[in-house]
Amino acid sequence: MSSPQSSLKKAFKTIVLPRIRIVITGLLLIIVSKSASFVAPMAMRTFIDDLIPNEDLLGIKNLVALVLVALVIQAVTSFMLIKLVSVQAQYLITELRAEVQRKVLSLPVRFFDNTQSGALVSRVMKDVEGVKSLVGTGLVQLIGGLFTAVVAFVLLIRISPTLTLFSLAPLALFAVVAIKAFSVVRPVFRERGKIEAEVKGRLTETLSGIRIVKGFHAEKSEEASFSKGIHRLFDNVKKSMIYMALVSSSSILLAGIATTVITGIGGYYIINDQLTLGAFLQFTFLLGLLISPIFQLTSVGTEITDALAGLDRTEELLSEVSEYDDSGKTPFTEPLRSLRFDKVSYAYEKENLVLKNIDLEVKRGEVVALVGTSGAGKSTLASLAASYLTPTQGTVWVNDQPLGELSLSDYRSKLGVVLQDDFLFDGTLKENLLFVKPEASDQELEKALSAAHVKEFTDQFERGIDTIIGERGVKLSGGQRQRLAIARALLADPELLILDEATSSLDTESESLIQQSLAELTRGRATLVIAHRLSTIRNANLIVVLEKGQIVERGSHEELFQKQGRYYDLYTRQAKI
Template structure:
C-alpha cells in the first residue's frame, strides 16, 4: 500500500491563502460588509468631535440661534444613528449569512474530500474525529469567517482614528497611552501563541469524545448483551475527564488574559485621570478637552476589548481551519492515472459490442497494510471469464485483501491486478467500480426505505426496475408483506430487519447494478440454515453468467465452483476443482475433513454461489 492519504503539515501562509479563497464567491457581500463597518466606525468617531464642537463653540452662540438650530441638530443625529442602525443590521444579519454560506461551502468541500479519500485513510482515522471536523470545527470557522476580517478592520479604524484624535488633544498624555498599549499588545501576542496549542488540544479531545460516542452507541447491542454499560461509562468518563482537563487549561488561560486586559483598562483610565488632571492644573489642557479625551479613551477601549475577545475566537477558528486544511491538502492514494481507460468502452471494443464476462488475473501481487508485514507475498491467480472461483484458507491468509485489490480499494506494492488483460490502475476508478458488485457478510443498509436501499445500486432507477431486482433476489414477496411495502423504513443500519432479509436486500441492490464481476465475501456465513438456503438461491442466480470471486469458510457453499484456490501465507497454495483438491490430500482436503468428518461431503451439497 502506498503512503498516501497522510495528513501533511500546512503552513500558516497556506492556511491563510485557502481561507481567503472562500471569500471569492461573496466578494460583493464582503465588500459591502466592510463599507458598513467603516460607516459604523466613522459615526462612533464623529460623535465626540461633534459634541466638542457643540459644547465649545456652537452652544456659546446667542440662545435664539441655538434654539433655532436644535431641530437641525436633532435631524443630524437622527440621520447619523439611522445610518449606524442600518449598518449594524447589515453586519449582524448579512455578515452572519455570509459566514453560514462559507461554512456550507467548506462542509461541502470537506465531505467531497472524504468521498475521494481511499480506504487507507479510513483505516487510520475514526469517524468521531471526522464528524468533529465536519461539525464542531466548521462552526468555529464560520464565526471567524464572519467576524474576523470585519472585527480587525473596524478595530484598526477605531484604534487608529481615536489615537489620531487623542494626539490632537494632547500629545504627551497620548504618548504614555501608546506605550502602555504596545506593552499590552506584546503580552496579547505572547499569550495567543500559547493559547493556540491549548485550543488545538481541545479539538483533539473533543474528537476523542465523538469517537467514544460513535463506538459505544454503534455497538449498543453488544454492550447490552454483555451487560457492559458500566464499562462503557468508565471509558466515556475517562475521555470526558481528559476533555474537561484541557478545557480547564484553556479557561485558566482565558481567565488570566481577561484579568490582565481588565487591569489594562483600569491603567488607561488611571493615566487619563492623573495625567489629564496634571495637564489641566498646568493649563495645558482644558477641562472640556479632558472630557472629550475620556470619551475617546472609551472609543479606543471598545475595539481593544473586541480584539481581546477576537483572540479567543481566532485561536478556535484557526485551530479548526488548520485541521480542515490538512484534510483538504491530502492527495488520495487511489486516483485515476493520466489517460485512464473506461472499462466498459474497452470491453465493448474488444468484444465487438457483445456482452461478455471478463477475466481477472493477479500477477505476482505483494501487499502490506502498514508497509511492514506483508499480507500478500507474490500471489498469482487466473480467473477465467464467466467462471466462479472460490477462495478458502485461514483467517488472515489474504482472501479479503485479494478481493479488495480488484476494485482498487487498495493498490498492490508490487505486481498487478488485471481485468481482460488491462491493469486496473490504468482504468478510470468509476468505470472499474461500476463493473464490480460486492455482497459482504456485514451488510450495510442506510437509514431510509427498502426502495431507497435497493435503488442505491443504481441511483435513478425506476420503481419497476427496483421491483424487478427484488424479484430476482427472491425478496419481493417479503417486501410486499411489510407494513408499507417498498416504502417501509429499515431503521438505522437495517435494525428492523433480520440478517437474511438484509442480505437479500443487498443482493437485490447488486442485481440492480448488474455488474460484470461479482465478489461474494462470506455472504452467508452469519445466517441460519433456512436463511442461507434462500440467500444461496439468490446468489446462484446473481452469479450466473458473471465472473465471480467467492470467499467462503462454509465449504458446502462452494463445492460446485469452477475452481477453488487455497490462499495461505499470502499465496495461492492449492488450485483446482473440489474433486482435484480432495485427491491432492492437502490443506483443502484437511478443511473438508475438519468440517464434515472422515465420512466425506454431506449429501445435501449446495450449488454454486456464495
Template structure:
C-alpha cells in the same frame, strides 16, 4: 482509550495555515463582499464618532449660549448617526454572517468530498466519529475570518487610528500617556496568541477522538450492555472529556490573562487621564467639552483593543481549525495517481493475479507471491482458514487495496493504471458484514441506481427473494429498517444486499461470506438468487460453507497467504488434501 498518545502522535510538526494563506484562499475570492463589509463598518465607526465630537459643542457653545436651534440641529445629527449605526450593523450581519455560514457549508461539502476520495486504508485507521468532527467542526472557524470577526478587527483598528488622531489633536500629552499601557497590552496579546494556537489545534484532535469513541459506543450499545460494560465505557468517555476540559482551561486562562491585563493597564490609563485632565481644566489648558470629548474618543479607541482578546482568540481558533482541514485536504486521494490513465470501455471481466504479495504491516506478509486467473464469466471460490488471506484477495480484486508487489489485471490492463471509477461502475460487492443505510428497504435497494425503473426494482426484489419477507410488512418496500438495518434479521439484511447488487447489474461480482448470516431456509433461497446473479458474470466467492460452492468453476484453497490447492470440487475431493479435510469436517457437523 489512549487520548494522550493519540494527541501527541497527531501533533508533531503539522503545517500551519498562515494569515496570508487564509486571506488568499478564503477572503480574497470574496473580496467584493469583504470590501462592502469594510465600507459598512467604516461608516458605522465614523458615525460613532459623531456623538463624542458634538459633546464639546454642546457643553462649550450650545448650553452657555442657550442656542436652541443649534441644540435641535445637534440632536438631529446625533440621532441620524445612531440610525446609520443601526442600519450598518444590520447589513453587516445580513451580508457577512450569512456569507460566512454559506462558506462553512461549501467548505464542509469540499472536505466531505475529499474524505470520500481517500483510500480504504485511511478509513481503516481513522474513527468515523473523528471524521465527522473534522468535517463538521473544524471548518466552523471560517465564520470568524469571513464574518464580522475579522471585519470588526479591521474596522476597530481604523476607528482606533482615527480616534487616536483626534485625541492627539485635543491633547498630545494625555494621548502619549494612554499609548504606553496600550503598547504593553499589545505585547502581552501577541505572546498569548502564539501560546493559544497549538492549544486550539490540540482541542480539535481531542474533540475528534472523543466524538469518535462516543460514536463507537452508541453504535455498539448492544455489545456494551450484553457484557455489562457500561462502567468502563463511562470511565473511558470521562477521561476524554476531562482531557478536553484541561485543554479548554488552558485557553481560558490565557484569554483571562489578556482580558485582566487590558482591564488593569487601561484602567491605569483612565485613572491617569482623570488626574491629568482635571489638572489641565483647572489650569485653563482644557475645556470641560474637550475633556468629555477626549474621554468618549478614548473609549472608542480602547474598545477595539479590549475586543482584540476575544476576536484574536476567535481568529486563532479559526486558523487552528483550518490547519487540520488543510492537513486533510492535502492528503492524496486514491484517484490522484497520475499513472491511472486507462479508462475501461466494454469490460469483459477477466481478472488475473500475477505474483501478488501484500502486507498491512511492514514485514508481515498476508499474501505471498500468489498467481491465478479468473476467466470472464466464471466463478472462482476462495476457501481456507480464518485469516489466511481470502478477504485480502477480495479487497485487491475490488481495488480497495493495492499490491505491494506483482500486479492485478482486468482484461489485460494493469489495475494500478486503470481509472477507478471506470472499473468500479462494473463492480458489485456483497460483504460479510453488509452495510445498510437508515431509511426504507426501497431506498437501500435503489442505492446503486436511484433512477432504476419500478420494473427493474421488482425484478431485483424477486430475484433475491426480498418479497418473501416484505410482503408480510404493512409498508412493504417502504418499511423503515433503522440504523444499519437493525430492524431486519441477518438473513433479511443479506438478501436486501444481494438485491442491491442484482439491481446494479455489474460485470464483476465479489461475494464475501454472502451466505454467512443465513439460516438453512434463507440460504436455500439465496442460492437460487445467487445463481441468477452470477450468470455470465465474473464472480469471486469467499465461503466458509463449502456446500455452497460445489458448482464453482475453480476453487482456490488459501492457507497462510499462499494457494496450496486449486481445482474443481470433484478434483479437490479426489486429491484428499486440505480441501477434502475441510469439506468432510463440515459434512460431519
C-alpha cells in the same frame, strides 16, 4: 505543526482570497459604520464649547440631526454587515463542508483504517466553522476595530499628546499581556479540537457497539473511558479560560487605570485652562472608542486563533491525495472481460506478506471461489480486486490493462460488492436498495427483491419495503440482511461481483433459495466469491484454496474432492458438523 504566520498566510490564500469580494464589502461596511461612530464624540465638543455658551439653538438642532443620521447609518450598516457577511460566511461553511466531505469520501480505504470516524465527523462539521471568523465578521471586526483605534488615536493626539501618552502606557502593557496569552492559548485550542474529536469518536463507537457493551456489562469501563476523555477536555478548556480571563481582566483593570489617571490629569488641565471641558469630554469619548476595539480584540483574537487551528486541520485533510485523481489514467468504458492477478503479493505492514505470489483469473460469466482457513487472506484478496488496496508486488490486470493505470471511478462503477460485515444504512429497506441505483424502476426493484428472496420476509412487514431497518440494519436478522445485500447487488447489476461470505448466516432452506438467486446473480458477469460454507460453491468454475497467503490448490469441486487434499479436508470436516 505550522507556525501562526504560515497558517494565517495559508488560510488567507485558500479561504479569504477566493472570497475577497465579501471581505471587501464587509470592510467597507464596517468602515462606514465605524466612521459614523465618531460623529457623536466630535459633536460633543462643539456642543459644549460653542453651541451652549453661544446659545445657538439652530446649531443645536442641526447637531442633533447630524448625530441622529450618524446613528441611523451605524444601525443600517451593522445590520447589512450581518445580513451580507455573516450569512455569506454561513453559506461558505456549508460549501466547505460539502468540499471536505467529498474529499473524505474520495480517500482510499486505507486512510479510514487508520482514522477514527468520529474524528472525521468533527473535521467535516466543526473545523470548517473557522471560515466564519476569517471571512465573516471576525476578521472584518478585527480590521474595523483597528481602523477605529487608529482614527481615535490620531484624534486623541490632536487634542492632547500628553494625555494620550498617559492613556496609552497601560494599553501598551495590556497588549504585551494579550500577545503572550495568545501564544500560550493557541496550541491549547489546537489540542482541544483533537481531544473533542477523539472523545466524540469513542462515544460514537460505544453507541454503535451498544449490544457488545451491554452483553459484557461493560458500561462501567465505557463510562470510565468517556469520563477520562471529557476531563481531558475540561482541563484543556480550563487552561484556555484562565488565560482568556487574565487577558480580559487585565484589560478592564488597565483601561480603568487609564481612565482614572486621565480624569485626574484632565481636571488639572481644565482648571489651568490648558483644555476646554468640551475637548476633555471628547477625549474620554474617543478613548472609549480606542479601548473598545482592544477589548474586542480579545474575543475576536480567541475566535480567530480557534478558527485557524480548525482550518489547519481542514487544510491538512484537503491536502490528502484523493484516490480518484484520474490524471494520466486511461478511461475504462468497455465491458469488463477479465480480472487477472499476476504474481500479486500484499503486506499491510512492511515485510509481513499476507498474500504471496497470487496468480488467478476471473473471466466474465465465470465464478471463482476462494476458500481457506480464517486469516488465510481471502478478504485481503477481495479488497485488492475491489481496488481498496493496491498490490505491494505484482499487477492486477483488467482486460489486459493494469488496474493501476485505469480510471478508478470507471472501474468502480463496474463493481458490486457484498461484504462479510455487510453494511446497511439507517432508513427504509427501499432506500438501502436504491442508493446503488437511485433511478431504478419499480419493476427492477421488484425483480431484485424476488430474486434475492427478500420478498419472503418483507411481505410479513406491515410497511413492506418501506420498513425502517435501524442503524446498520439492526432490525433485521443476519440472514435477512444478507439477502437484502444480495438484492442490492442484483439491482446494481455490476460487471464484476465480489461476494465475501455472502451466505454464512443462512439456514439450509434460505441457503438453497439464495443459491438459486446467486446462480441468477452471477450469470453474465465475473464473480469472485469467498464462502465458508463450501456447499454453496460446488458449481463454481474454479475453486482456489488459500493458505497463509498462498494458493495451495486449485480446480473444480470434483477434481479437488477426488484429489483428497486441503479442499477435501476442509469439505469433509465441514460436512461432519
